[in-house]
Amino acid sequence: MVSDASDLSDGGASHGDATEFTEQSAEAVLRDACSTVDLDPSGAELLRLGSNAVYRLSTAPVVVRIARDPESLESMRRAVGVARWLETEDFPATRVLSGVEQPSVIRGRVVTFWENAQDAEEYARLDExxxxxxxxxxxxxxxxxxxxYFDPFAKVWSGLRALDGVTAEDRTFLEERAEKLRKGYDALDFVLPFGLIHGDANIGxxxxxxxxxxxxxxxxxFALAHREWDLVLTSLYYDRFGWHTRAEYESFVHHYGFDLMNWPGYPVLADVRELMMTLWLGQQAATSTKSAREFAHRVEAIRTNGSRRDWKPF
Structure with a gap:
């Protein structure tokens, strides 16, 4: 399972050389970034190209993350701070590479360096x-x-503004849906405590x-929000997309101790998350045929209340 990106940063912003985020432009950033910290990028493996380009170096146990959003410096500073704090808590999480001042900005992109925790990509189980x-x-x-504080509709409005290469009809439909969901979201009665969340908690x-x-x-x-936000992707992946089996989902519920799908607010929260995921793809519609096709497919499914079982993860 590949993590479906749900980050709504504006990947289309122009900042230095960061006008397009492609494998070629990311590789150029990787080479320059590695040269600043005396690492060799030769033979680096591209693991993901989504909200970040994630490379595993072949010459050192290091993972390099290059953010798509040129304006992500502050959020990546927080990520580095979170990683260092989690290490002091002995919490099982990715660790930043020690001895390197980070994040850094290379060719207008924000770059961080992490310890490579594995030699071959292997995901944990849902119960884990x-x-x-x-x-x-x-x-x-x-x-x-x-x-x-996590504000989903700040991300939604940002995602709507950043839509690129989509039809006026689709844009209008998504704007109207966003407003309808905002009203529904404002009426939700959350039941889990408010506090620290991961923000993109899914098996990927x-x-x-x-x-x-x-x-x-x-x-x-990482942000402060109602904890339901850290459960909704797993429920959504099982319930609507079919990316998890019933047994896997039940193991998740048993280990966490709460079934989000039994909460009356789940459908609204799932609709909001689904919209955020779709808007993220819409930002890439003008530069990626694959993203444009999937975006159009998702919009039609939302418009007609069609099946989401054939949605593809990104």
């Missing part, structure tokens, strides 16, 4: 993700991290390290 989230949600973050962000231990990765979405 649930255990990680349950443990995470018990932690009390220090004020020094400066975590923001839970890996197994060399010792077989499940760890959390992609820490730049």
């Amino acid at each position: 993700l649930a255990d990680l989230l349950r443990r995470l949600h018990w932690l009390e973050e220090p004020e020094s991290l400066g975590l923001p 962000n839970a890996l197994r390290d060399r010792d077989g231990r499940a760890i959390l990765i992609d820490l730049d979405g």
Whole structure:
């Protein structure tokens, strides 16, 4: 399972050389970034190209993350701070590379360096993700991290403004849907405590390290919010997309101790998350045929209340 990106940063912003985010432009940033810290990028493997370009170096146990959003410096500073704090808590998570001042800005892109936790990509199980989230949600973050409050509709409005290469009809439909969902969201009665969340909690962000231990990765979405937000992607992936089996989902619920789908507000929360995922693809419609096709397909499914079972992860 590949993590479906749900980050709504404006990947179309122009900042230095960061006008397009492609494999070629990311490779150029990788080469320059590695040269500044005396690392060799030769033979680096591209693991993901979504909200970030993620490379695993072949010459050192290091993972390099290059953010799509040129304006992500502050959020990546927080991610580095979160990683260092989680290490002091002995929490199983990805670790930043020590001895390197980061994040850095290379060719207008924000770059961070991380310890490589595994030699071959292996995801954790859903029950292990649930255990990680349950443990995470018990932690009390220090004020020094400066975590923001999670505002889903700030991301939605940003995503709508950043839509690129989509039809006026689709844009109008999504704007109207966003406004309808905002009203529904404002009326929700959350039942889980408010506090620290991962922000993009799904099986694609839970890996197994060399010792077989499940760890959390992609820490730049950490925020303060209702904990339901850290459960909705797993429920959505099972319920609407069919990306998890019933047994896998039930193991997640059993280990976390709460079934989000039994909460009356689940359909609204799922609709909001689904919209955020779709808007993220819409930002790439003008530059990626694959993204444009999937975006159009998702919009039609939302418009007609059609099946989501054939949605493809990105």
